[in-house]
Amino acid sequence: MSFLIDMDLNMDKLAVIIISVFCSIQFCLASDTLYLQGEDFSVVKDDYIELYIQIKSQSAIEKIDTTPNLTICFKVGKKNYVAKGTYWYDSATPSGSNCIFLKTRQGNLAVMSNDTLRLVKTPPDKKKLRAWKQVYMKYEPANYFQYNKRYQDHNFYFGSDGTFAEYQWYYDPPNVPCKKGWIISWGSYEVKSRHYILNSNQNTIRQTQDTIALTDVQSSHNPQDSLLITLNSPYHQLLAVEDTCSSCKYRHQRIFLYDFSIECGDDKINKEYEKAFNSKFVADTTGVIRVYKPQSVQLKSVIVKVYWKTDHNDTIIIQSCPNRFLKYKLENQMDNVLSFYVPSLDYAFLTRIKYTDYKLRRKGSKFVFWQDKLFKRVSKTK
Secondary structure (H helix, E strand, O other): OHHHHHHHHHHHHHHHHHHHHHHHHHHHOOOOEEEOOHHHEEEEEEOOOEEEEEEOOHHHHHHHHHOOOOEEEEEEOOEEEEEEEEOOOOOOOOOOOOEEEEEOOOOOOEOEEOOEEEEEEOOOOHHHHHHHHHHHHHHOOOOEEEEEOHHHOEEEEEEOOOEEEEEEOOOOOOOOOOOOOEEEEEEEEEEEOOEEEEEEOOOOOOOOOOOEEOOOEEEEOOOOOEEEEEEEOHHHHHHHHHHOOOOOOOOOOOOEEEEEEEEEOOOHHHHHHHHHHHHHOOOEOOOEEEEEOOOOOOEEEEEEEEEEOOOOOOOOOOOOOOEEEEEEEOOOOOOOEEEEEOOOOOOOOOOOOOOOOEEEEEEOOOEEEEOOEEEEEEEEOO
16 A cells, blocks of 8 residues: 555656656747757856857757847756846846846847857856856957946946947945846947937836836735735845845845825725725835725725835935836736736836937047036947
């Protein structure tokens, strides 16, 4: 009997393994995905940050050279890798990947040298984030120049491939991982007369007036007379990590406030509850609402206004946008437990700028003006 039980357990484990492998293979068989077998490549270098692989298969080389936004799946030893491309100015790692490679702006193709692909692994833990960033920044193009303001907290980078990036850096003592910089805007540029004409990436940077429809939502019904709304994001995660980090002496500030409002049913009880709720939950800093709600009250939608906390102590952050709105329309109006995750709500949520034919005025070859602020050209590589 015990043998049969053990056998059943082992079969269950085997089924899980088979399903896992099958799902991985299915993911890697998409048309924009390349699955490399062991004979298709050789490992040139492999350490805890970098991985160089030389592609031996001619068909694989052709696919890498011709397929935009390619995902590459392969295995080294017991480690499975999912590699995706990123631009040199992008600070975030592509979702669903555990290593990255550089891709071109024109055509979104992977960059290879002598059939060798350079990959940078996603850091396995926070302690290795600084070393990873130092390697990652080597992705900057071989020919670029930079304008920066005083103290180098605000920078413009212009690549020879026609891409630009606007950064804001935070400076911190060595070995303190808390403070880091943010990308304010990125996209393409042209040189016309005495100006750089900037156009931000249209797909990843929204207009400031756009309301963001929430899609990453967990919604359920609790039979108790209550309402629980939880707002989570990279911004909240950053603050939570720093709150538990004893070495973080220069932490990010709580710079955002939230006004929560709801739209309820049409009868008198619903409208009275809606009015009371909307007048109470303003200027919240936690992103968590717990409140009494009768079962008879129906929720149609939840709206969150995100705006600046006027008394925050961050003197560096650029306040480009006064506020943004998040909205979720409930499918089941009886749900009263709502959890929202907003991936775009990071520390620079109200800092990013969407440029459309923006003229950045040049003064000679050494200076540019941005909103009447002077930036000096400080470096150039050839």
